[in-house]
Amino acid sequence: MIFINRQIWTKTIKQVFFIALIVLVAGFASNRLRSDKMPLVEDWSAKSNLVTSSGENLEISLSEATNLFKKGEAVFIDARSMAEYDAGHIKGAISLPYKEVDWKFVEAMAGVSEESAVITYCDGETCELSMELAVFLRNAGYKNVKVLSNGWSAWKQNGLPVETGE
């Protein structure tokens, strides 16, 4: 029976130990040798995710975003799904679901000049759609793109103008 057969368990423990040893060596070695080494421990807090690979922080604070909104100086882009957008979004925001960005991009961004301030948002602190969309837009030529972290929730909680429907 399983617990009586002591021999096989001793063997198993030994093997697990050696497998772990090999994995440690292989993992360390491969990580050291590769050009894009990773630090073994890294800061994975929500904020650090809003920094591009070139080190630029794309985050915009809620107060800054609100200011731009009031002056009408920024275009808000909703990176969530169409259904979520319909259920409620920042007033005047354009819907550009990141998952459909490839074929919705041209139509959605038609009226937005590359020079204008663009703020992407989604929902939840760890939602990555807005950041991914921001990187996409920057690559597409938009020079002034920012991410409003936890955008939809923060916006709603502060009682800022919202609207529903398409």
Place this chain on the structure above:
Amino acid sequence: MKEKIKQKFSLFLYHGARIALGIVFIYASYDKILHPATFAKVIYNYQILPGELVNLSAIFLPWLELIIGSLLIIGVWLPGSIFISNILLIIFFCALMYNKARGLDISCGCFSTGTDDGFHSNFNILRDFGFIVISLFLFFKVFISDSPCGRGSS
């Protein structure tokens, strides 16, 4: 005669399961070993591990998969690799279930580091469950069953 066929069939099942599971693990490790940084992001998105462990898992987990996959195929250190394979698959299963329950829409990261495996989370859970069945079968064969294939494999 009948007994012999039965034994042969059981042996065939055992080796088939061992090699199939080995291939699954190696296939799963390949993309992750090539792109540890993307895999780290996938792990981070699961929001289960504390931040300090994200990179460590992204660096070592794919190698663990590759090595137990290879051991399963070669057929050495079977008790150890089958034991680890069961634990891994059960952890993956729990992680998938946990995020399904939380309604988190994230990429599985099961076989690739891409943002979308193209499969629904239910499918991923079911697939993992299938692997667990195979892995448990091997566990049974090696740790419990008295059949000859369970013994002697060092």
